[in-house]
Amino acid sequence: MKFLFHIGRYFWMLGKVFARPEKHKMYVRQLFHEIDALGINSIGIVVIISIFIGGILTIQLAYNLVNPLYPKTLIGLGTRDTLILEFSSTIIGLILAGKIGSNITSEIGSMKVTEQIDSLEIMGVNSVGYLILPKIIAVVFMMPFLVILSIFFGLTGGLIVGPAVGVVTVPEYIEGIRFLFVPYYVTFTLIKSIFFGFLIASVPAYFGYFVQGGALEVGKASTRAVVNTNILILLFDLILTRLLLT
Amino acid sequence: MIEVRNIIKSFDGNTVLKDISAGFEPGRTNLIIGRSGSGKTVLLKCILGLYDPDSGFISYDGRDFTAMKNRERKRLRQEVGMVFQGGALFDSLTVEENVRFPLDMFTNMSFREKLKRVEFCLEHVNISKANHLYPSEISGGMQKRVAIARAIALNPKYLFCDEPNSGLDPETATLIDNLIHDLTTEFNMTTIINTHDMNSVIEIGESVLFIHKGEKCWEGSKHDILTAENRILNDFIFANKLYAQMKQTQKTSPDTPV
Ligand SMILES: Nc1ncnc2c1ncn2[C@@H]1O[C@H](COP(=O)(O)OP(=O)(O)O)[C@@H](O)[C@H]1O
Ligand SMILES: [Mg+2]
Numbered sequence: 001m002k003f004l005f006h007i008g009r010y011f012w013m014l015g016k017v018f019a020r021p022e023k024h025k026m027y028v029r030q031l032f033h034e035i036d037a038l039g040i041n042s043i044g045i046v047v048i049i050s051i052f053i054g055g056i057l058t059i060q061l062a063y064n065l066v067n068p069l070y071p072k073t074l075i076g077l078g079t080r081d082t083l084i085l086e087f088s089s090t091i092i093g094l095i096l097a098g099k100i101g102s103n104i105t106s107e108i109g110s111m112k113v114t115e116q117i118d119s120l121e122i123m124g125v126n127s128v129g130y131l132i133l134p135k136i137i138a139v140v141f142m143m144p145f146l147v148i149l150s151i152f153f154g155l156t157g158g159l160i161v162g163p164a165v166g167v168v169t170v171p172e173y174i175e176g177i178r179f180l181f182v183p184y185y186v187t188f189t190l191i192k193s194i195f196f197g198f199l200i201a202s203v204p205a206y207f208g209y210f211v212q213g214g215a216l217e218v219g220k221a222s223t224r225a226v227v228n229t230n231i232l233i234l235l236f237d238l239i240l241t242r243l244l245l246t
Numbered sequence: 247m248i249e250v251r252n253i254i255k256s257f258d259g260n261t262v263l264k265d266i267s268a269g270f271e272p273g274r275t276n277l278i279i280g281r282s283g284s285g286k287t288v289l290l291k292c293i294l295g296l297y298d299p300d301s302g303f304i305s306y307d308g309r310d311f312t313a314m315k316n317r318e319r320k321r322l323r324q325e326v327g328m329v330f331q332g333g334a335l336f337d338s339l340t341v342e343e344n345v346r347f348p349l350d351m352f353t354n355m356s357f358r359e360k361l362k363r364v365e366f367c368l369e370h371v372n373i374s375k376a377n378h379l380y381p382s383e384i385s386g387g388m389q390k391r392v393a394i395a396r397a398i399a400l401n402p403k404y405l406f407c408d409e410p411n412s413g414l415d416p417e418t419a420t421l422i423d424n425l426i427h428d429l430t431t432e433f434n435m436t437t438i439i440n441t442h443d444m445n446s447v448i449e450i451g452e453s454v455l456f457i458h459k460g461e462k463c464w465e466g467s468k469h470d471i472l473t474a475e476n477r478i479l480n481d482f483i484f485a486n487k488l489y490a491q492m493k494q495t496q497k498t499s500p501d502t503p504v
Contacts, residue, residue, distance in 0.1 A: 022352070023350070023351055026350055110337075111337075114337075115331065115332060116335075116336055116337070118330065118334065119330055119336075122296070122323055122326060123324070123348050123351065124321065124324050125351055
């Protein structure tokens with residue numbers, strides 16, 4: 001019952017998100033601000049995590065290739081495909097759900113409990129549209145870019161760590177990451193990233209917008225927003241993988 | 247003039263407003279007073295349409311607000327300025343941007359015209375040299391004044407203030423009260439102020455509506471409130487020792503001015 005209530009209210013909110021803006025210029029201004037605050041500000045964490053994971057993947061794949069008959073090129077290939085298919089969209093999605101999601105819930109939630117949202121409504125501004133639409137567009141727009149960045153730095157991580165610990169040589173690794181490349185995998189991961197971007201912005205916005213109470217509730221709502229966004233990301237990962245990779 | 251008739255509002259079976267009727271005249275400060283939890287904020291939010299009353303009638307200068315569609319309400323709200331209990335300034339915007347926000351959103355004024363209007367409003371609330379500070383960088387009293395400046399930016403016909411001086415020291419509180427009063431007379435606005443502060447009542451209570459547990463309990467002005475024969479009202483007023491003493495002195499010398 002509670003579940004259906006939330007689904008219904010979430011779609012009610014989305015209906016208001018896509019209502020006609022009062023003034024396009026104000027929304028565009030907000031959009032640029034959100035691209036910076038939510039997207040550009042996430043580049044650092046994406047780069048760092050991707051480099052580490054790329055390096056770790058390379059070591060693990062080398063460790064698993066115990067049979068000397070397997071060519072070492074499989075290490076680069078395995079790192080590449082794992083990054084593209086799963087890591088760079090899903091894991092980055094989960095991490096950004098934590099970073100961007102909690103940011104969105106706490107920002108909108110504290111605006112709610114301090115009556116800033118009421119204040120917008122009184123002025124005659126569609127608070128849902130004005131606050132949430134620019135965030136959704138910003139994150140959906142930035143996600144594919146962040147995913148590409150993550151793939152690139154993940155591969156770089158492998159390139160640095162693999163040869164450094166001596167499990168693979170630079171030419172073997174480079175050959176591996178160019179071997180049997182399937183461009184559709186990239187399309188697949190970019191499609192996923194758009195769905196994840198939408199979830200990462202809209203679900204935490206929902207939790208923030210409907211907070212009741214004070215600062216304590218805003219904190220609790222942030223936690224719940226991140227948990228629920230993570231579950232939804234994995235659910236959509238399952239569905240999209242089933243639909244697009246068979 | 248704003249008129250409300252027979253407003254009833256409940257939340258999950260808990261009736262918060264029980265059949266409230268009242269009129270609020272332009273050009274003077276209309277106070278709604280009562281203990282905290284008595285329903286003042288809910289009443290104000292019903293008048294603004296942030297809550298829909300279960301039944302009752304609300305009109306703005308004869309325009310039936312209860313019958314309006316969302317779009318008409320939105321348009322009417324551009325004639326309304328509101329000062330919230332905590333100020334509700336946008337934390338991510340500077341003082342100047344806060345006051346400019348309604349102008350940015352709803353007018354086609356040039357940037358220079360908007361700045362002029364912002365200056366005009368800030369001057370009216372006695373704020374200078376704070377244009378580029380953020381709300382977190384100014385005092386509570388200043389935040390309230392900026393909130394008032396923002397509320398009057400679009401030259402509203404109606405001004406609503408929810409506990410405008412809560413959390414302020416008595417001196418600043420009186421300043422804010424008088425500021426709202428002066429703006430009301432200057433711009434002939436229909437002003438409604440929620441408060442539980444007896445000082446505000448004595449200062450600017452040109453018309454006073456006393457609500458107790460969601461019911462209208464007494465109506466009058468600052469001139470007759472101290473002598474009113476209403477037990478619940480008296481309990482409210484004279485919970486403050488100072489006013490109890492004032493009442494004593496009034497009894498002994500009836501012509502002491504209030
Ligand atoms: N959104 C709400 N949901 C449920 N109850 C509410 C809500 N808003 C206010 N109330 C209840 O209404 C009563 C009056 O509250 P309020 O109008 O805020 O009082 P005050 O006179 O202090 O402004 C309180 O008992 C409060 O618990
Ligand atoms: Mg209140």
